[in-house]
Amino acid sequence: MTTSNSTESRAVDHDAQRRRRVVWTTLVAAMTGVGALLAGLQGERSPRLDGVALAAAIPADGPNAAINTIFNTRAPLESGRWDGIVIHDSGSSSGSAATIAAEHEARGLLGLGHHFVIGNGKGSDDGELYVGYRWLDQLPGAHAAGPEQDSYNRRYIGICLIGDGDRKPFTEAQMSRLVELVRSLTSELGIPPEHVILHRDIAATTSPGRFFSEATLRRALASGPASGL
Numbered sequence: 001m002t003t004s005n006s007t008e009s010r011a012v013d014h015d016a017q018r019r020r021r022v023v024w025t026t027l028v029a030a031m032t033g034v035g036a037l038l039a040g041l042q043g044e045r046s047p048r049l050d051g052v053a054l055a056a057a058i059p060a061d062g063p064n065a066a067i068n069t070i071f072n073t074r075a076p077l078e079s080g081r082w083d084g085i086v087i088h089d090s091g092s093s094s095g096s097a098a099t100i101a102a103e104h105e106a107r108g109l110l111g112l113g114h115h116f117v118i119g120n121g122k123g124s125d126d127g128e129l130y131v132g133y134r135w136l137d138q139l140p141g142a143h144a145a146g147p148e149q150d151s152y153n154r155r156y157i158g159i160c161l162i163g164d165g166d167r168k169p170f171t172e173a174q175m176s177r178l179v180e181l182v183r184s185l186t187s188e189l190g191i192p193p194e195h196v197i198l199h200r201d202i203a204a205t206t207s208p209g210r211f212f213s214e215a216t217l218r219r220a221l222a223s224g225p226a227s228g229l
Helices: 003-043 067-071 097-106 149-155 172-189 214-222
Strands: 052-054 084-089 116-118 129-131 156-161 196-198
Touching (some): 067 129, 067 172, 116 172, 149 156, 156 172, 172 214, 196 214
Parallel strands (some): 084 196, 116 156
Antiparallel strands (some): 116 129
């Protein structure tokens, strides 16, 4: 082979190698781009929040007008479906139904595990009531822990107060809303007062915290719908 032919052969081989590198580089870049796009789409998934927020303010047409809208559920209410109520705190100084839903999804749950969330003015309005999709669709909760958690999640309604009850009391607006909500639920669903419990009654937790006044709640529930806290 002449020097000219050898040089031409090497040039052809070099061009072929260069084309292969370009093809592989393009392929890898395309695969990386697709992977990043898929990861981005997964990362942007929002927690399920197709519930309804009720404003903290009491409407002019009566104190029970707004709260009674919780019974306008998407799935029909069934007699005897719910045995009781479990009261929780979020364990955080601030937050909302959205932040709790994100935490629950990070733990592998399908959206918000509580049926209701009551805001404290830090992340959601003070006394605002969020009605979750589990209540609207009459689905079991994912709020209770403890040895009998399955039973409580299926048969008990979960209410969460935003705040850390081990650090400070809940706001007056939160407690008023809680009493209003519990009264409405127990009256409509025929739930006995002794079946309104705290999460610490059934699980190894302090929730809703040492500053949660159970005595205040019991006294308000026993006093009837016309009385305040």
